[in-house]
Structure formats: C-alpha cells, structure tokens
Amino acid sequence: MKGSSQKLAPYLFIGPSIILLTLFSLLPILLALVISFTDMDLSGLVNYDSIRFIGLENYTNVLLDPSFIKSLGNTLFFVIIGVPLVLIFSLSIAILINMGKSRAFKIFRVVFYLPSVTNVVAVAVVWSYLYNPTLGLFNYVLGLMNLGPVPWLTDPTVAKVSLIVLAVWRGIGLNMIIFIAAIKGIPGSYYEAAQLDGANTWQQIRYITLPQLRYAIFFVSITTMIGWLQFFEEPFVMTKGKPLDGTLTASLFIYNNGFQFSKFGYAAAGSFILFFAIIAVTLIQFRLQNKAES
Amino acid sequence: MMKRTLGIILASTLLLGGALVGCSSKDDSSGKDASGKTTITLWGMGAEGKLLPEIVKGFEKENPDIHVEVQALPWDNAHDKLLTAVASKSGPDVVQLGTSWVPELASAGALTDITPYISKYPELESKNFFEGAVGTTKFEGKPVGVPWYTETRVLFYRSDLLKQVGYNEAPKTWEELSDAAQKLAARGKGKYGISFSAKEQSMGFMFALQNGSKLVDEQGNPLFNQPPFVDAVKYVNTFFQNGSNAVDIGIDSVQGLQGEGIVPMFISGPFMIKEIKSKAPELEGKWNIAELPGKVNNLSVLGGANLSIMKFSKHPEESAKFLAYMSKPETQLKWMDLSSNLPATTKSWEDAKLKSDPMLRTIRKQLDHSAALPQLAAWEEVSQQFIKSFERIYRGHADVQKEMDDFNQQAASIMKK
Numbered sequence: 175m176k177g178s179s180q181k182l183a184p185y186l187f188i189g190p191s192i193i194l195l196t197l198f199s200l201l202p203i204l205l206a207l208v209i210s211f212t213d214m215d216l217s218g219l220v221n222y223d224s225i226r227f228i229g230l231e232n233y234t235n236v237l238l239d240p241s242f243i244k245s246l247g248n249t250l251f252f253v254i255i256g257v258p259l260v261l262i263f264s265l266s267i268a269i270l271i272n273m274g275k276s277r278a279f280k281i282f283r284v285v286f287y288l289p290s291v292t293n294v295v296a297v298a299v300v301w302s303y304l305y306n307p308t309l310g311l312f313n314y315v316l317g318l319m320n321l322g323p324v325p326w327l328t329d330p331t332v333a334k335v336s337l338i339v340l341a342v343w344r345g346i347g348l349n350m351i352i353f354i355a356a357i358k359g360i361p362g363s364y365y366e367a368a369q370l371d372g373a374n375t376w377q378q379i380r381y382i383t384l385p386q387l388r389y390a391i392f393f394v395s396i397t398t399m400i401g402w403l404q405f406f407e408e409p410f411v412m413t414k415g416k417p418l419d420g421t422l423t424a425s426l427f428i429y430n431n432g433f434q435f436s437k438f439g440y441a442a443a444g445s446f447i448l449f450f451a452i453i454a455v456t457l458i459q460f461r462l463q464n465k466a467e468s
Numbered sequence: 469m470m471k472r473t474l475g476i477i478l479a480s481t482l483l484l485g486g487a488l489v490g491c492s493s494k495d496d497s498s499g500k501d502a503s504g505k506t507t508i509t510l511w512g513m514g515a516e517g518k519l520l521p522e523i524v525k526g527f528e529k530e531n532p533d534i535h536v537e538v539q540a541l542p543w544d545n546a547h548d549k550l551l552t553a554v555a556s557k558s559g560p561d562v563v564q565l566g567t568s569w570v571p572e573l574a575s576a577g578a579l580t581d582i583t584p585y586i587s588k589y590p591e592l593e594s595k596n597f598f599e600g601a602v603g604t605t606k607f608e609g610k611p612v613g614v615p616w617y618t619e620t621r622v623l624f625y626r627s628d629l630l631k632q633v634g635y636n637e638a639p640k641t642w643e644e645l646s647d648a649a650q651k652l653a654a655r656g657k658g659k660y661g662i663s664f665s666a667k668e669q670s671m672g673f674m675f676a677l678q679n680g681s682k683l684v685d686e687q688g689n690p691l692f693n694q695p696p697f698v699d700a701v702k703y704v705n706t707f708f709q710n711g712s713n714a715v716d717i718g719i720d721s722v723q724g725l726q727g728e729g730i731v732p733m734f735i736s737g738p739f740m741i742k743e744i745k746s747k748a749p750e751l752e753g754k755w756n757i758a759e760l761p762g763k764v765n766n767l768s769v770l771g772g773a774n775l776s777i778m779k780f781s782k783h784p785e786e787s788a789k790f791l792a793y794m795s796k797p798e799t800q801l802k803w804m805d806l807s808s809n810l811p812a813t814t815k816s817w818e819d820a821k822l823k824s825d826p827m828l829r830t831i832r833k834q835l836d837h838s839a840a841l842p843q844l845a846a847w848e849e850v851s852q853q854f855i856k857s858f859e860r861i862y863r864g865h866a867d868v869q870k871e872m873d874d875f876n877q878q879a880a881s882i883m884k885k
Binding site: 308435 | 551860864
C-alpha cells in the first residue's frame with residue numbers, strides 16, 4: 175500500500191504541468207506543423223473543407239521570400255551584437271553589486287531589475303518619446319551640445335542599434351539575478367585562500383569567480399541567444415519592422431504573415447524554419463561547451 | 469526576455485482557456501439573463517467603441533427586451549481579435565467593420581447574408597444609402613452588412629499661413645498643391661508644407677485614381693506599373709524629395725497644425741474636424757478644409773464603416789433589428805452629433821444642420837467625387853506591399869518604374885491566390 179503510493183507520488187507532482195504543457199504547448203506545436211504543409215487561410219478557419227495539402231510549397235516559398243531572408247539577416251545582427259552585450263553587462267553588474275557591502279547596493283539590484291519586470295508596452299511608450307525625432311529627449315540633449323539629430327528609429331541600421339539598446343536595458347535584470355545567485359554559491363574559502371596567497375581583486379575575479387560561474391554563463395548565454403533569435407516584442411511595439419524592413423525580425427515576419435495577412439500555412443512554415451535554426455544553434459553551443467570541458 | 473515571454477504566454481493561455489470556458493458556458497443558455505432579456509454583443513473600434521453606448525441606450529429604450537453589450541476594441545489589435553473570433557467561431561453578434569475588411573471576412577464566410585432581413589426592415593434597403601457605400605457591403609453580389617457611416621478624405625489646411633505664401637484659397641490642382649507645399653516649407657528650417665503619412669495605405673492609390681489610373685482591370689489584373697499609376701507615385705515622391713513633406717517628424721497632425729504650423733496641410737477624414745476643434749480650440753478661424761486638389765479628376769478614397777452580423781451569432785433576429793435602428797436617418801444624425809462621423813443614408817443629408825455647416829458641405833461635395841478601393845480579400849496585403857515599395861522609393865531612392873514593375877508582379881501573385 176505504502177509502496178504504491180510512493181511510486182505514484184512523483185507522477186502526481188509533475189502531472190499538472192505535463193498536462194498543461196501538452197494542452198497548451200505540444201499540441202499547438204504539432205498542429206502548427208500540420209498547418210505548415212497546407213494553404214490554410216481565413217476561410218480555412220471557418221470551413222475546414224477548403225484546406226488543401228500542398229506539401230513543401232510553403233517552405234520553398236518562405237525560403238525564397240526576400241522579406242524572410244532579410245528578417246533572418248536582421249535577426250542574426252541582433253544575436254551577434256545583443257547576446258555578448260547582455261552577457262557582459264549583466265555579469266559585470268552582478269559582480270559589482272556583490273562587491274558592495276552597503277545597503278545602497280541592494281537598491282541598485284532593484285534598479286537594474288525593474289526594467290525586466292515593467293510592461294513592455296509602457297516601456298515602449300516612454301522610449302518612443304526618448305527616440306522621437308522632433309520631441310525626443312535624446313535629440314534635444316544632442317541639440318544642446320550642437321550635435322545634429324540622430325535618426326533613432328528612421329534609419330535601418332540606427333533603428334536596429336536603438337532597439338538593441340532598449341532590449342539590452344530590459345534584458346540585464348533577470349540575468350543579473352541569475353549571476354548574483356551563482357556568485358553567492360561560490361564558497362568563501364576559495365577567496366580567503368587566494369587572499370593569503372596575495373591575489374588582488376582582479377585576479378580573484380579572473381581565477382575564481384569566472385571559472386566557478388562557467389555553468390551559469392553557459393545557461394545565460396543559451397537562454398539569451400534563444401531570446402534574441404525570437405526577438406519580437408520591442409520591434410513589434412516600437413517600429414513594426416520599419417524602416418525599409420530594417421528591424422523586421424523572423425518572429426515579426428511570422429506574426430505579420432499569420433495575423434495581418436491571415437496566411438497561416440505560410441507563417442507556420444516560417445516558424446518551423448526558425449524553430450530548426452534555434453535547435454541547430456543551441457546544439458552547436460552544447461558542442462562547443464563540451465569541447466571546452468574536455 | 470524569452471523566459472518571461474514564455475511565462476506570459478503560458479499564463480495568458482491559461483487565462484484564455486478559463487475565459488473560453490466561461491464564454492461557452494454562457495453560450496449554452498438561451499442568451500437570456502434572469503430578467504428575461506436577450507443580450508447581443510457589439511464590437512466597436514477606436515473612438516466609436518467608446519461612443520456607442522450612448523446610441524445603444526436609445527435602442528434599448530425602444531426594445532426593452534434586448535440588452536446590447538458594447539465592447540470597445542483599439543484599432544491596433546481589432547484585426548487580431550476578429551481573427552480569433554472567426555477561428556473560435558465565437559465573438560460578437562454585431563461587428564463594426566472598416567470597409568476594407570469586409571472582403572476578407574466575407575470570403576471566409578464569417579458574415580451573415582442579410583438579404584432575408586431586408587424585406588422585413590425597410591431601413592436596410594440599399595436605396596437609402598450612398599451608392600459607393602453600398603458597394604462596400606456587397607460580397608459576390610450579396611449584402612453582408614449595412615453602411616453605417618461614411619467618410620472621405622479632404623485637405624485640411626491653415627488658411628492664415630497659406631495666405632502668407634499667396635494662397636487666398638486652398639490649392640486646386642496638383643501643381644498648386646506642390647507649389648504651396650514648397651513655399652510653406654521655405655518658411656525656415658524645421659518647417660514643412662504637408663504631411664503624407666507614409667503609413668497611410670490608401671494615399672498612393674488615391675493619387676493614382678486622381679491621375680486616371682484604374683488600379684485593376686476587368687480581368688482582375690493589377691495596373692500598378694502603367695504610366696498613370698507610376699506618374700502618380702513620382703508626383704507624391706517629389707514632396708518627399710524636395711523636403712516639403714514632413715516625413716519621420718514624430719508629431720501628430722493636430723500638433724503639426726498648431727502654433728507656428730510646422731505642418732500646415734494634411735489630408736485626412738472628417739473625424740479630424742472634431743479632433744482639431746477639441747485639441748486646438750485656439751486655431752478657430754485659422755484653419756479650414758477643402759476638396760482635394762485634382763489632376764485628371766480629384767477623386768478621394770471613400771471609407772467609413774459598415775455593421776455586419778457575424779455568421780456565428782445566436783441572435784441574428786435581434787441583431788438585424790439593431791442594424792435597422794442604426795440605419796434610421798434620425799439615429800444616423802444623432803450618431804453624427806456624437807462622433808462627427810457622417811451619415812451613410814442620403815436622407816440624413818437633407819437635414820438643415822448638414823446643409824448649413826460649410827465644412828460638412830465641402831465633405832458632401834467630396835463624397836460625390838469619391839471611390840472605394842478595390843474590394844478584394846487580398847487588398848490588405850497588396851497595400852502593405854505598396855507601403856514597402858514606396859518606402860524603398862522615397863527613402864532608398866530606388867527607380868520608380870522598376871520598383872512599380874516589381875510591385876505589380878508581387879500584387880498579381882498575391883491577388884491570384
């Protein structure tokens with residue numbers, strides 16, 4: 175009696191989340207996979223008979239779509255610049271906050287964490303005003319210094335950088351918390367030993383903190399990378415992919431085709447291409463990590 | 469970033485799931501609540517959604533057994549919400565539809581053919597409305613809604629500033645419009661002549677119509693690379709190139725009109741009249757509206773909104789009754805007082821108030837020179853493509869003819885689907 179209930183217990187614990195995952199994540203993903211091989215559009219939603227299977231046509235069309243190619247290029251740009259920035263900033267801030275002993279540093283933890291828990295739409299409204307070409311604070315300040323206005327959101331390349339600035343500012347908080355937790359887990363005796371051997375602060379960071387944080391850094395770099403590959407919220411609320419598709423990301427491309435033009439099959443195909451790209455990138459990262467281990 | 473998004477998605481699906489369960493349990497009942505009333509839901513977009521409850525009161529007074537629940541949706545996500553409604557086969561009984569959305573939803577079979585109700589409610593007969601407006605309610609020859617209000621684009625301008633540059637009246641031709649815009653822009657740095665919103669989907673097509681372009685031929689092929697269309701695009705592009713058009717300045721039309729008049733001219737619909745009066749009362753007497761300047765003609769884009777009954781409505785009878793109420797000339801006039809939206813029923817325009825107001829008279833004249841854009845399900849995508857192509861022209865200085873050749877090809881393949 176007691177034995178059987180003990181066997182059951184773990185299943186009871188994970189049951190609810192497994193059921194929810196299946197219902198709201200796995201099933202929709204499978205459904206999207208099926209849809210990606212069809213020409214489903216708005217009329218297909220109402221009348222299932224009008225849906226036709228068209229094989230790989232969506233996939234070939236998406237891969238030939240200049241907008242999609244461009245969106246992949248933009249996404250890559252965001253990943254290559256965004257991931258290192260988030261990593262460096264959140265790691266340095268975590269180390270700095272940890273060094274501080276006074277109460278002020280507790281406040282800073284909150285200050286850096288706030289942007290990540292603030293509603294993205296509220297953030298976007300404020301930043302839109304900061305970036306506004308005519309009324310914006312940034313251009314106003316530049317004007318005081320006699321520097322010309324910067325086309326923050328109206329030049330394809332500058333707009334990408336503007337969005338990266340915003341997203342990095344939003345992304346620091348959560349990763350900083352992860353790093354702080356990891357740093358707290360490093361035994362103090364290591365540092366004491368190093369200090370006895372006469373290691374200065376920089377050496378302690380270089381030879382103790384960073385190596386000990388290897389797993390935390392790996393974890394954060396993977397999650398951040400996936401986040402940037404699916405970069406959507408900021409371009410969606412700030413620029414809608416403009417100007418000249420300069421901030422069109424893969425996710426935004428999928429959204430536009432799915433919900434603006436109702437081309438569900440096409441959008442589903444796009445999302446699976448992105449899905450496989452993310453899987454591939456993550457596997458490469460694991461491979462590299464294993465190499466570094468051995 | 470991602471971790472939080474996932475959480476949000478999970479949480480919202482849960483909430484949605486709960487909400488859907490909630491909805492369906494409500495649908496199981498006969499739609500009557502404890503007091504024996506039938507409830508119909510109505511979706512209104514933007515400003516209309518906020519004002520509709522006022523109008524609904526009158527209908528509920530006449531029909532004490534029907535309760536109308538108004539839900540206001542912001543324009544930005546109205547389209548998504550409609551898709552969700554169609555997909556889940558639930559949603560409102562009656563919906564406000566921008567005229568350009570009708571074909572898309574009708575082709576999906578999401579709208580009720582109201583032919584059977586027309587014989588019952590004479591208010592719904594098409595002869596009561598402007599012909600152009602009725603055109604937007606038809607899909608494959610069947611009426612899938614009734615015109616609710618109508619609008620057309622006119623030229624808004626600061627009369628005092630135009631006087632300063634030698635225009636005692638609004639520009640009447642393309643040449644005059646271009647000349648006035650350049651003179652106004654020459655007032656100094658940071659001053660412009662006019663703003664063509666690059667995001668406005670109909671602007672390019674409107675100028676093409678004025679240049680005599682047919683947009684689409686009888687066989688349904690696009691004519692976007694033909695001379696009348698290409699020349700119109702070139703004309704609009706001159707405003708972008710000579711600096712008389714305010715692009716990317718990040719202020720709205722009313723702000724541009726106020727004060728020194730950073731942007732003293734813009735093209736917009738009648739809803740802006742009320743907007744200017746309420747936000748910029750100090751401009752009283754310094755601004756006016758005029759019919760659009762013309763080339764071959766001065767056609768404007770006929771817009772507005774219709775009311776349709778969703779296919780999945782459980783109360784089509786009550787909904788049709790509501791449509792009939794909204795189509796009464798007196799309701800339409802009352803709605804105009806509330807919202808400044810213009811009646812779609814011709815009878816309402818015989819009202820003294822409409823005849824005496826000079827601005828409304830201008831709009832009435834422009835209504836006679838207005839055409840609806842092609843009623844195609846794929847039009848949304850075509851016009852979005854045009855915005856992208858045009859951006860490559862004015863921002864990337866692409867060759868107009870080549871860009872339009874490409875656009876025409878894309879449009880043809882989009883329309884074929």
